[in-house]
Amino acid sequence: MTTDVTEITVIGDDDTGLVARVTSLLFERGINIEDLDQAVRDGVFRMSLAVDTSEMVCTEATLREDLHDLGDDLGLDVQVRFPADRETQEIAVLGTKESHCLEALFEAWANDELGADIGVVIGNHDDLQPLAEHYGVPFHDIGDEKGQQNEEQLIDLLAEYDADLIVLARYMRILSPNVVFRYEDRIINVHPSLLPAFPGAEAYRQAVEEGVRVAGVTAHYVTTDLDQGPIITQRAFDVPDDADIEEMKRRGQPLEADALLEAVKLHLNGDVSVHRGRTTVRENGTGYQLGLPSKIDDVTPDRPVDGIGSAVADDHSGTHES
DSSP, rough: OOSEEEEEEEEEEEOOTTTHHHHHHHHHHEEEEEEEEEEEETEEEEEEEEEEEETTOOOHHHHHHHHHHHHHHTTTTEEETTTTTTTTTEEEEESOOOHHHHHHHHHHHHHOOOOEEEEEEESSSSSTHHHHTTTTEEEEEEEEOOOOOHHHHHHHHHHHHHEEEEEEEOSSSSSHHHHHHTTTOOOOEEEEETTTTSSOOOOHHHHHHOOOOOOEEEEEOSSSSHHHTHHHHHEEOOOOOTHHHHHHHHHHHHHHHHHHHHOOOOOOOOOOOEEETTTEEETOOOOOOOSOOGGGGGOOOOOOOOOOOHHHHEEEEETTTO
């Protein structure tokens, strides 16, 4: 995805004056700020800027060096992404033990359907290492014996492989603000429910216990609020009367892979954007399946619709004999 703005992300401990120091540096170099967003969560400060560098009075290398020097002075981590930093984006995939989503991503990549490279697979267990090695992709296990992730190692690996997009392929760990803030709107997760229903762990079990007739899956951007990020794609399936957890997984897992892959393609092609916590698909994004397939329209009732009955009654009110 190529954009015409330079993206700057600033991460660090919260302190006064941080915004002014960064924006002043940009102003002095003739850089126009088109969008600025900041937040603090659990003591971690994050500022994201979209800036126009087309008329700046320094080179890209100088700006990057100046921002990194300022970050060192303030104890901040500053990332700069210029519009033409690379032609092909790099994907980092995070997984735990389930392979179906990773398989779908690898198959699409092998068939040249992604327009991006899968640069690394990172797990909190080593179960997915053979699959990564089969496709010649480096694998790193950052989990301890209980699967608890080493987040500092994760941050270092994402930086080492220069990840443009992080895909959580059924990664069963929560990412802290220290990770999420660094990659805002660049982390995609798939959750096994039709969010906002049944967030958190054991979503299929929750659906069975609540007796729903329709369940599903959701691919969404990751935010610091668990399973509440902007929704990108969803898929649904019927739940039989006698469905158990294994049946839910059997029906849901292929849809998890499908919804996640579709969301990744939308992002990589630049056909989806986030505004005020909701996703918007751009005009050239008509070829994607965001929710139910179009053929469902053939079996979906189109009436009665509120108001039609009264309108018909009004049309015929004068035709009745007294």
